[in-house]
Every structure is written in C-alpha cells, then in structure tokens.
Amino acid sequence: MSDVKSENRARFGVPADSMVFARGVRKTYGQLEVLKGVDLDVPEGSVACIIGPSGSGKSTFLRCINHLEKLSGGILLVDSQFVGYDLRGDRLHEVKDDLLCQRRAEIGMLFQSFNLFSHMTVMENLIEAPTQVRRIPIEQAKTEAEVLLRRVGLADKVDRYPRELSGGQQQRVAIARAMAMKPKVLLFDEPTSALDPELVGEVLQVMRDLAESGMTMVVVTHEIGFAREIGDQLVFMDGGVIVERGAPREMIASPQSPRTREFLSRVL
Amino acid sequence: MGVAHPTEIGVEPGAAAAVSRLTVVPQRRYGIWIGTALALLLAFLIIRAFASNPAFAWGTAAGYLFHPSIMRGLGNTLMLTVIIMVLAIVVGTVIAIMRVSPSPVLRGFSGVYVWFFRGVPALIQLIFWFNLSLLVREISLSLPFLGTLFSVRTNDFMTPFFSAVVALSLCEAGYMAEIIRAGIKSVPSGQSEAASALGMPYRMILKRITLPQAMRFVLPPTGNEAINLLKMTSLVTFIAVDDLFYTAQSIYARTFETIPLLIVVAFWYLAVVSIMSVGQHFLERHFGRSDVRRDPLTMRALRNAFNLRGVAR
Numbered sequence: 001m002s003d004v005k006s007e008n009r010a011r012f013g014v015p016a017d018s019m020v021f022a023r024g025v026r027k028t029y030g031q032l033e034v035l036k037g038v039d040l041d042v043p044e045g046s047v048a049c050i051i052g053p054s055g056s057g058k059s060t061f062l063r064c065i066n067h068l069e070k071l072s073g074g075i076l077l078v079d080s081q082f083v084g085y086d087l088r089g090d091r092l093h094e095v096k097d098d099l100l101c102q103r104r105a106e107i108g109m110l111f112q113s114f115n116l117f118s119h120m121t122v123m124e125n126l127i128e129a130p131t132q133v134r135r136i137p138i139e140q141a142k143t144e145a146e147v148l149l150r151r152v153g154l155a156d157k158v159d160r161y162p163r164e165l166s167g168g169q170q171q172r173v174a175i176a177r178a179m180a181m182k183p184k185v186l187l188f189d190e191p192t193s194a195l196d197p198e199l200v201g202e203v204l205q206v207m208r209d210l211a212e213s214g215m216t217m218v219v220v221t222h223e224i225g226f227a228r229e230i231g232d233q234l235v236f237m238d239g240g241v242i243v244e245r246g247a248p249r250e251m252i253a254s255p256q257s258p259r260t261r262e263f264l265s266r267v268l
Numbered sequence: 269m270g271v272a273h274p275t276e277i278g279v280e281p282g283a284a285a286a287v288s289r290l291t292v293v294p295q296r297r298y299g300i301w302i303g304t305a306l307a308l309l310l311a312f313l314i315i316r317a318f319a320s321n322p323a324f325a326w327g328t329a330a331g332y333l334f335h336p337s338i339m340r341g342l343g344n345t346l347m348l349t350v351i352i353m354v355l356a357i358v359v360g361t362v363i364a365i366m367r368v369s370p371s372p373v374l375r376g377f378s379g380v381y382v383w384f385f386r387g388v389p390a391l392i393q394l395i396f397w398f399n400l401s402l403l404v405r406e407i408s409l410s411l412p413f414l415g416t417l418f419s420v421r422t423n424d425f426m427t428p429f430f431s432a433v434v435a436l437s438l439c440e441a442g443y444m445a446e447i448i449r450a451g452i453k454s455v456p457s458g459q460s461e462a463a464s465a466l467g468m469p470y471r472m473i474l475k476r477i478t479l480p481q482a483m484r485f486v487l488p489p490t491g492n493e494a495i496n497l498l499k500m501t502s503l504v505t506f507i508a509v510d511d512l513f514y515t516a517q518s519i520y521a522r523t524f525e526t527i528p529l530l531i532v533v534a535f536w537y538l539a540v541v542s543i544m545s546v547g548q549h550f551l552e553r554h555f556g557r558s559d560v561r562r563d564p565l566t567m568r569a570l571r572n573a574f575n576l577r578g579v580a581r
Binding site: 066068097098101102103104105106107108109111113115116117118119128129132133174177178181 | 456458459461462463464465466467468469470472476477480481484
C-alpha cells in the first residue's frame with residue numbers, strides 16, 4: 001500500500017504532503033477538448049478554490065478527481081495513488097469496479113443540486129453508504145451520523161425527508177453524508193449555486209468549519225468572498241486550462257492575466 | 269425617492285359601508301345543468317331497462333353467484349393472475365435493466381423482446397404455446413461426455429394451465445419491462461451519480477437507489493396492468509383452462525342461462541377489480557411516503573367513496 005505511494009512519489013515527483021496531484025490532465029468528448037492539460041497540487045489539509053466562467057472545464061476537472069469522468073490523458077493522483085487505475089510497469093490498468101468503488105468512497109463529493117436520496121430520511125441518507133459499502137454495524141453508523149448532524153446543526157431533522165428541508169439544509173445534510181465515509185478529501189461542485197441568497201451563508205459556514213478542522217477541500221465556486229477568506233490557493237480556469245493561480249488575496253487584489261481581471265470584474 | 273409614502277392608509281367610513289354591502293353572484297353554468305339532467309335521464313332509462321326486462325333473470329344469477337364450479341373458476345382465475353403477474357414483474361425487471369444497460373447487445377436483445385411480445389396478440393401467443401408440441405416434440409438436455417441428462421415429451425408438461433402461465437407471463441413481461449424502464453429513466457441521474465461518488469457499485473445503486481425510487485412511478489401503471497391481466501386471463505378459455513369464464517360457459521352450454529351466468533362472471537370480475545384498486549392505493553401510499561404531496565385525484569375520490577380511515581395527512 002504505502003509501497004505504491006512511495007513508488008508513485010519517486011516516479012512522478014509527488015510532494016510528500018500531496019492530497020491531489022494532477023499533471024497534464026486532458027478530457028475530450030469526441031472532437032471537443034474540455035480539458036487541455038491541467039496541473040494542480042493540493043497539499044493535505046489545504047483548501048483549493050477553482051473559479052472560472054461556465055464551460056471552462058472546472059466541473060469536469062473536479063469529476064475527474066474521483067473518476068466519475070475517465071481521463072483522456074495525463075495523470076491524477078489522490079493521496080499519491082491512482083483512483084481508476086493500477087500502474088504496472090508503464091501500463092495503467094483500469095481497476096475492477098469494486099476496487100474503484102473502494103477508492104471513490106474515500107473521496108467525498110458535493111453537488112450543486114445536493115442529490116440527497118429522495119426516498120430516504122436524513123438518517124437513512126447518512127448511514128446508507130457506511131452500512132452498505134463499508135459494512136459498519138447500523139447502530140455504530142447511527143451514532144456517528146448523529147454526531148455529524150449535530151456538527152452541521154441539523155440534529156433535529158433525522159427523520160425528515162429531503163423534500164421537507166430547505167436547500168441550505170439539504171446541502172448541509174449532503175455534507176454530513178459525505179463526511180460519514182470519513183473521506184480524505186472533499187470535492188465541492190458549486191455547492192451554493194442552486195441556493196437562495198439568504199441560505200448561502202449557512203452552507204459556507206459549515207464549509208468554513210470543515211476547512212478549519214483541517215479537511216482537504218477542492219471547491220469549484222462562484223463565491224469569491226469565500227475563496228478569499230478560506231482558500232489557501234485560488235485557481236482561475238478558462239477554456240480548459242488553468243490561466244492563473246496564486247494566493248487568493250493577492251490574486252483577487254491584483255490579477256496578472258487580463259482574462260482573470262475581466263472575469264473578476266464581472267463577478268465581484 | 270422623492271415620493272413620500274404614507275405609513276398608514278385611512279378608509280372613509282362611507283366607502284367601508286359601500287364595500288361591505290357588495291354581494292357576489294355566482295356564474296350561471298347552464299351547460300352543466302343540461303348535462304346533469306341528461307345524465308340522470310339516461311341513468312333512469314338504463315336502470316329501468318335492467319330491472320324490468322325478465323331476460324336478465326336476476327334471481328337465477330344470484331343463485332349461481334356462489335356455485336361451487338364458479339368458485340373453483342374464480343380461484344383459478346385469481347391464481348393465474350397472481351402467478352403470471354409475479355413472473356411478469358420478475359422477467360420485466362430483468363428486461364428493463366438490460367434495456368438501460370451500457371451493452372448494445374443487451375439493449376438490442378431486450379428491445380426485440382419488447383417489440384415481439386407486445387406486438388403479437390396475446391391470444392395468438394397463448395394458442396402458439398399450447399401447440400408447442402407441433403414445433404418441438406421433446407425437450408432434452410444433453411451435454412458432451414455426460415449424455416442426455418433428461419428428456420420430456422412436450423405434450424407431457426405443456427398442459428393448458430402451464431401454457432397459459434408461460435404465454436401470458438412472457439407477453440405481460442413485455443409491458444412490464446416498458447413500465448419499469450420508464451420508471452428507471454424517471455429517476456434523476458444525480459441520484460446514481462451521488463451514490464457512485466459515495467463508492468456504491470452499479471448493482472447496489474440499482475437495487476438500493478434507482479429501483480426503489482422508480483417504484484413510485486412504476487406502481488400506478490402496474491396496478492392498471494394487473495387489472496388488465498385479470499381480465500386478459502379470460503382468454504385461457506380458448507385452450508380449455510377452467511377459469512371463471514370457462515366454468516360459466518360450461519354451465520350455460522348445458523342450461524342455456526347465458527345472460528344470468530355472464531352477469532355472475534361480470535360481478536366477480538368487478539368485485540376483484542374493486543378490491544385490487546383499494547390495494548393499489550395502499551401500495552402507492554407506502555412507496556410514496558417520501559413524497560407526500562403526490563395524491564392522485566382518482567385515489568382521493570376512491571378514498572372518499574370508501575371512507576377509508578387513517579389516510580388523512
């Protein structure tokens with residue numbers, strides 16, 4: 001296990017504290033090239049925020065990290081390991097589904113439309129993957145779920161169905177559901193874009209708490225204020241490439257690329 | 269900015285009185301009145317025709333209602349319906365899953381299945397299976413080195429009842445497959461995506477996330493299919509399975525009390541269909557519990573009609 005990690009580190013030059021490591025990530029759909037070589041380093045315990053106009057490939061890149069989308073080229077390592085492949089010599093073998101699922105289970109993902117299981121209560125949503133995928137006893141899973149729900153401030157909603165909750169509450173439950181798998185990293189795909197303005201704050205607050213507790217996070221967002229306050233690095237993507245990256249405060253205050261400047265002037 | 273907004277709006281006493289004196293005159297809907305009168309007249313004529321025509325022989329019909337042969341026929345009809353429906357749901361689910369599979373071969377196979385079994389009339393399929401022995405004399409399983417493991421003559425196991433079960437379940441499975449496929453398609457793709465992201469494998473997602481949510485969309489049309497099937501089983505009369513219709517026929521072939529026995533048959537079909545509708549309502553409520561706003565108008569009417577308790581939300 002750790003053998004594979006140290007081998008990958010030596011071979012690809014992965015830093016010791018790397019959680020997400022991307023080099024030359026490409027993705028094509030037929031003729032359309034959505035990602036044209038993306039490099040990214042997200043150290044453990046840090047928060048990377050990705051901004052950019054729609055169609056810039058930022059969501060596609062995020063979905064490549066947990067192999068919801070197969071890469072067309074380049075490499076992507078999470079915790080110094082490939083997610084969808086096993087490296088043997090110079091060949092990347094696609095792994096069997098059960099192994100892919102095991103590795104995916106360690107990467108949490110949040111969606112713009114929350115995607116809570118609508119036929120299950122909040123509690124059932126939280127214990128579904130731990131009990132089914134990890135085979136944790138139900139009672140233990142419930143105890144852990146209660147702790148998580150208290151953390152996102154929804155301990156009183158255990159028996160509610162998703163449709164009975166506001167958007168902000170649903171997204172907080174979704175965060176708790178992802179946390180129930182004790183992931184190494186959380187991916188956020190525009191987590192507040194579908195929310196009414198007055199509900200954005202409560203979700204950002206939960207994300208802030210997570211970041212402060214040392215969770216590694218990759219956040220695709222339009223919330224520039226959040227990126228400035230919480231992000232350790234800010235990445236601006238456009239046309240399938242990373243145009244500019246840097247420390248959020250400096251980059252927002254004085255963007256170097258004219259494209260970044262133009263985008264920021266439109267969203268700020 | 270320049271306009272001053274009043275903080276309070278005063279109402280003149282005279283104007284308030286004028287408002288409170290107003291009354292609403294309901295719209296006159298003459299069309300509905302005329303329609304109501306015509307419907308009542310029609311109902312009166314039909315009831316009078318039924319009651320006054322001695323050929324209906326209501327007394328004779330009542331006498332046959334619980335006749336032992338009729339009861340046996342009713343039992344067979346119910347048994348056929350249950351067995352066929354269960355098999356059709358199992359086969360239909362498999363076909364539906366093949367229909368949404370990534371493999372083009374599986375999709376093609378299930379497509380052809382649905383095309384064939386929905387396209388050929390049930391009666392023709394039924395008679396075809398009943399006459400299978402004309403096509404295949406015996407069915408045997410032979411393996412290299414082991415020789416023939418078993419062999420049966422087609423006529424020995426293709427009894428009327430068995431052919432009815434095979435023919436109608438394969439036919440019904442074609443319809444069920446389409447219903448279940450539509451149900452699977454109606455579940456938003458975000459659901460299976462979120463499950464994938466949590467590390468759930470494809471089969472688990474299908475079993476625990478997609479199919480349970482599809483149930484809500486699948487159940488109402490499945491109830492209709494079950495009701496259709498109940499009536500469709502009367503086709504087995506053609507291959508001499510003694511179902512409800514067949515037993516009634518064999519009685520009136522002897523006694524010539526055709527109309528009273530058809531009334532008996534119609535009564536039992538109506539009775540079973542009514543019971544099935546109530547059962548369907550409760551099933552739908554069970555699977556729709558995460559979506560309490562869903563309450564079809566017909567079900568509300570039915571609930572009111574039967575005054576079912578414990579369903580108030």
